[in-house]
Amino acid sequence: MEGLRVVRGGKVALDAISLEVMPGIVTGLLGPSGGGKSTLMRATVGVQRVDAGRVTVLGRPAGSPELRSRVGYRTQAPSVYNDLSVRENVHYFGRVLGVTEAAVGEAIETVGLGDDADRIAGRLSGGQLARVALAMALLGEPEVLVLDEPTVGLDPLLRRDLWDTFHAIADRGATLLVSSHVMDEADRCDELLLLREGRIIATGTPDELRRRTGADDLDSVFLRLVEGDA
Amino acid sequence: MSTRVTFATAARVLTQLRRDPRTVALLLLVPCVLVVLLKEIFAEEPEVFQKIGGPLLGLFPFISMFLVTSITMLRERVSGTLERLMTLPLHKLDILLGYAIAFALFAAVQVTLVSVVAFGLLDLRVAGPKWAVVLLAIGNALLGMSLGLFVSAFATTEFQAVQFMPALVFPQLLLCGLFVARADMAEWLQVVSALLPLTYAYDALAKVAAGGPYGARFVADVAITVGATVLLLVLAAGTLRRRTP
Numbered sequence: 021m022e023g024l025r026v027v028r029g030g031k032v033a034l035d036a037i038s039l040e041v042m043p044g045i046v047t048g049l050l051g052p053s054g055g056g057k058s059t060l061m062r063a064t065v066g067v068q069r070v071d072a073g074r075v076t077v078l079g080r081p082a083g084s085p086e087l088r089s090r091v092g093y094r095t096q097a098p099s100v101y102n103d104l105s106v107r108e109n110v111h112y113f114g115r116v117l118g119v120t121e122a123a124v125g126e127a128i129e130t131v132g133l134g135d136d137a138d139r140i141a142g143r144l145s146g147g148q149l150a151r152v153a154l155a156m157a158l159l160g161e162p163e164v165l166v167l168d169e170p171t172v173g174l175d176p177l178l179r180r181d182l183w184d185t186f187h188a189i190a191d192r193g194a195t196l197l198v199s200s201h202v203m204d205e206a207d208r209c210d211e212l213l214l215l216r217e218g219r220i221i222a223t224g225t226p227d228e229l230r231r232r233t234g235a236d237d238l239d240s241v242f243l244r245l246v247e248g249d250a
Numbered sequence: 251m252s253t254r255v256t257f258a259t260a261a262r263v264l265t266q267l268r269r270d271p272r273t274v275a276l277l278l279l280v281p282c283v284l285v286v287l288l289k290e291i292f293a294e295e296p297e298v299f300q301k302i303g304g305p306l307l308g309l310f311p312f313i314s315m316f317l318v319t320s321i322t323m324l325r326e327r328v329s330g331t332l333e334r335l336m337t338l339p340l341h342k343l344d345i346l347l348g349y350a351i352a353f354a355l356f357a358a359v360q361v362t363l364v365s366v367v368a369f370g371l372l373d374l375r376v377a378g379p380k381w382a383v384v385l386l387a388i389g390n391a392l393l394g395m396s397l398g399l400f401v402s403a404f405a406t407t408e409f410q411a412v413q414f415m416p417a418l419v420f421p422q423l424l425l426c427g428l429f430v431a432r433a434d435m436a437e438w439l440q441v442v443s444a445l446l447p448l449t450y451a452y453d454a455l456a457k458v459a460a461g462g463p464y465g466a467r468f469v470a471d472v473a474i475t476v477g478a479t480v481l482l483l484v485l486a487a488g489t490l491r492r493r494t495p
Contacts (some may be wrong), residue, residue, distance in 0.1 A: 069493045
């Protein structure tokens with residue numbers, strides 16, 4: 021990303037964003053709600069109209085047709101057909117991507133919905149719905165995974181399992197960009213981008229950021245960075 | 251373009267419809283009830299029922315498919331599933347043609363059922379072939395669907411989408427020639443009528459009901475109905491944006 025600037029509804033959502041996200045690791049996009057995380061992710065998958073700057077993914081402009089089968093995306097609000105079952109939702113995306121039925125089943129298992137595969141999405145809990153959307157993003161072994169708050173509202177056990185899954189996918193060489201507004205998830209990331217009011221206020225590994233600010237927990241890290249920034 | 255994606259989309263839309271049996275029942279039964287009512291209110295003037303019954307049969311799917319499609323597509327836009335689909339390797343036409351196949355199949359069932367009732371039980375007669383009425387009705391279903399797909403872009407809530415029905419469908423029904431022959435309308439109404447696609451859809455149906463003539467005018471009627479459907483589909487494709495503000 022180079023000099024990215026996005027104006028949404030008359031407000032500057034992102035300004036002067038220049039950054040690089042590396043393959044093979046999990047990069048966390050952290051910051052308060054309304055800070056521009058979702059907009060940055062939308063720009064990465066190429067659904068956001070940008071006002072200035074350039075976003076390049078796997079060497080091509082974000083949103084290029086060739087990228088559509090190589091980039092997995094999970095929107096913040098789970099974009100799921102409420103009147104279809106879990107399996108039917110994932111199956112439909114699988115058909116579009118041209119993956120096998122086995123891969124569809126595998127994606128459902130990965131997010132822990134194997135037992136609920138035949139339930140109608142509209143009757144699931146918020147956390148389960150979030151996992152359906154995640155399963156749809158995991159389909160087709162994408163080289164780049166953009167996940168907007170994928171673990172919100174999930175129980176700790178499942179959260180741990182999903183973070184393990186993210187790391188396993190990264191180990192395969194994929195690039196993962198995962199957002200969260202919960203600071204305690206930051207420690208699960210290899211690299212962090214702290215975003216506030218449309219600007220990147222810090223980048224680095226969790227340990228680097230702790231050293232730089234002299235804070236122990238990442239909440240304090242964020243506070244010190246914000247106060248130093250202001 | 252991919253037939254795999256097109257058919258997957260058609261199957262998905264039909265599965266969604268199947269999950270809503272009440273809507274399906276209403277879509278199938280309401281035209282049958284209305285055609286029975288039509289027969290009964292003209293019990294004293296059976297020639298009126300015979301005259302408008304055939305064309306009306308072919309216009310039902312236009313109305314119902316317009317409504318169903320505009321709401322389904324609006325949901326797809328509002329729920330975020332459309333934005334999500336746009337990040338996948340598919341062509342916009344795959345989505346639109348998927349919708350078209352699903353609703354054409356559904357319209358075929360709807361028209362067949364109401365035809366059985368009208369022709370079989372109510373003794374409705376058309377001078378032309380009955381299969382032509384069914385075929386034109388399916389064409390009109392696709393016309394209504396394309397219009398619904400297109401206007402769904404201009405609604406942000408389901409309330410608005412429903413209001414497009416009296417706004418865009420009723421005037422077409424009033425002006426198409428079903429209630430008053432176009433020649434008997436004021437001149438400016440004839441001009442407006444000539445600009446509305448349903449006028450041609452109705453005219454083709456009226457010709458089949460009357461047993462012809464199937465001359466150049468009939469061919470033009472069918473061509474304009476098909477052309478309007480394609481044009482609306484292209485316009486609808488233009489409203490499916492990959493990038494949004």
